Amino acid sequence: MTIPTITAVQLAGDATRPLLVVGPSLGTSVTTLWGETAALLGDRFHVVGWELPGHGRGLPTTEPFTVAELAAGVLVTVDKILAERGEEGATFAYAGDSVGGATGLHLLLDAPGRVSAAVLCCTGAKIGEAESWHDRAATVRASGTPVMVASSAQRWFGPGFLERSPEEGGALLNALRDTDMESYALVSEALASYDVRDRLAEVTAPVLTIAGVHDVATPPASLRAIADGVANGRFVELDGVGHLAPAEAPRAVASLVAAHVGAAASVTRGTATSGTAAVTGSAYDAGMTVRREVLGAEHVDRAGAKITDVTADFQDFITRYAWGGIWTRPGLDRRSRSVGVLTALVAGRHFEELEFHLRAALRNGLTKEEIVEVLLQTAVYVGVPAANTAFGVANRVLNEA
Structure with missing residues (x-):
C-alpha cells in the first residue's frame, strides 16, 4: 500500500471553530479552487485544504497510488491537525470537488464514523472511463500539463464564467499549467481504477451532493446517483455552473456547505x-x-x-x-408563531408564502379547524377580499393534507 504524503493548507478561520477539510479537483490547487468559498466560511469553520501530489503546494510524487490510498493520506494529515487542536481522533466535516469528492467518498467508506457530514461537488462514484484516463496520463507524460489548458478551459466552466471572472479563471488555468506532470498522470491513473458504485449503501453520514448543470465531466446524474445510493443523501443542482462549483459559485456553495454541516451538527448535539x-x-x-x-x-x-x-x-x-x-426565541411556542405568521401573511397579501406556511402550521400542531378559525379572524380584522383569497389557498392545501 502506497500512502502519498499530503500537504495541508490553512485557508480560513482558526482552531477555535469546527474543522472543515476541503479537497481539490485534478489540475487545480486547493487555494485557487476553494479560496473564496473558504473565506466566506471562515467565520464559522476552521477551513483546511489539502493538495493533490504535485499540485499547488503539494509535494510531487513518482509512486503510483489509488484513490483509497489518497484518502488514507488525507486522513493521516487530518489526524495531525486534530492532534494540534487537542482533538485526537475527533470527527470532522468534509467537502471536495471532483477527485476531492471521490476522496471524500473513500473517507466515508474506509473511515466510518470520522466524517460527521460531507459535501461532494461535481464528482461521481465512478468518473469517466479507464481508457480515457490512461490516454490522458500518456498525453501529459509526453507533452506536460500545459497541453491540457485549452481543453480544460472549455470543460471546466459554465457558460460565460471566463468572461465574467477572468482573474479567477486564469488563476485556475495557471495552476493547471504549473502542476507536476508525473503527479498529474498518477492522479489520472488512480481515477482509472476508481469505482465505488457498489458500496454507496455503506455510507451512513449525511451527504449533500452538488452538481453543476453544465458539468460534462461529472454530469448531474452522477451526483444524484450518489445522493440516492447513500443512506442519508441530498442532491442540489446549480444553474450556470460547470465542473468547479466552489470557484464558479462560491457564495452558493458556501451557503450550502454551512447549512448541511450545521444541520448535521445540530442533530448530533x-x-x-x-x-x-x-x-x-x-x-x-x-x-x-x-x-x-x-x-x-x-x-x-x-x-x-x-x-x-x-x-x-x-x-x-x-x-x-x-x-x-x-423562531428560536422562547417567548412563544411554534403553534402560536404559526398563528401570527398566517395572520401577517394574509394582511400583507403574501399568498405564495401563505401556501407553505399553512403546511408549516399543520406541522407545528395546528388542526385544520384551528387554521379555519385563524382565517375567519383575518376576515374581520384584515378584510374579506384578502380572507377570500386565503381561504382559496387553504382549501387546496388543507384538502391535500
Whole structure:
C-alpha cells in the first residue's frame, strides 16, 4: 500500500471553530479552487485544504497510488491537525470537488464514523472511463500539463464564467499549467481504477451532493446517483455552473456547505423539535434546524437548490435572523408563531408564502379547524377580499393534507 504524503493548507478561520477539510479537483490547487468559498466560511469553520501530489503546494510524487490510498493520506494529515487542536481522533466535516469528492467518498467508506457530514461537488462514484484516463496520463507524460489548458478551459466552466471572472479563471488555468506532470498522470491513473458504485449503501453520514448543470465531466446524474445510493443523501443542482462549483459559485456553495454541516451538527448535539425551539449552537445552525423542522426538509432543499451568488447573502440573512433569531426565541411556542405568521401573511397579501406556511402550521400542531378559525379572524380584522383569497389557498392545501 502506497500512502502519498499530503500537504495541508490553512485557508480560513482558526482552531477555535469546527474543522472543515476541503479537497481539490485534478489540475487545480486547493487555494485557487476553494479560496473564496473558504473565506466566506471562515467565520464559522476552521477551513483546511489539502493538495493533490504535485499540485499547488503539494509535494510531487513518482509512486503510483489509488484513490483509497489518497484518502488514507488525507486522513493521516487530518489526524495531525486534530492532534494540534487537542482533538485526537475527533470527527470532522468534509467537502471536495471532483477527485476531492471521490476522496471524500473513500473517507466515508474506509473511515466510518470520522466524517460527521460531507459535501461532494461535481464528482461521481465512478468518473469517466479507464481508457480515457490512461490516454490522458500518456498525453501529459509526453507533452506536460500545459497541453491540457485549452481543453480544460472549455470543460471546466459554465457558460460565460471566463468572461465574467477572468482573474479567477486564469488563476485556475495557471495552476493547471504549473502542476507536476508525473503527479498529474498518477492522479489520472488512480481515477482509472476508481469505482465505488457498489458500496454507496455503506455510507451512513449525511451527504449533500452538488452538481453543476453544465458539468460534462461529472454530469448531474452522477451526483444524484450518489445522493440516492447513500443512506442519508441530498442532491442540489446549480444553474450556470460547470465542473468547479466552489470557484464558479462560491457564495452558493458556501451557503450550502454551512447549512448541511450545521444541520448535521445540530442533530448530533440534539435539538428540540416542538414547543419553544430550544436549539443550541450558532444562529445559522439553529436557524437552519428550525427552518427544516417548520417548513420541511424538502422545501428547504428546493430553496437551497435555487441559491445563486446573487441570492446567497439573502438566504443567509433569512436563516440567521428570521429563523435563528426569531423562531428560536422562547417567548412563544411554534403553534402560536404559526398563528401570527398566517395572520401577517394574509394582511400583507403574501399568498405564495401563505401556501407553505399553512403546511408549516399543520406541522407545528395546528388542526385544520384551528387554521379555519385563524382565517375567519383575518376576515374581520384584515378584510374579506384578502380572507377570500386565503381561504382559496387553504382549501387546496388543507384538502391535500
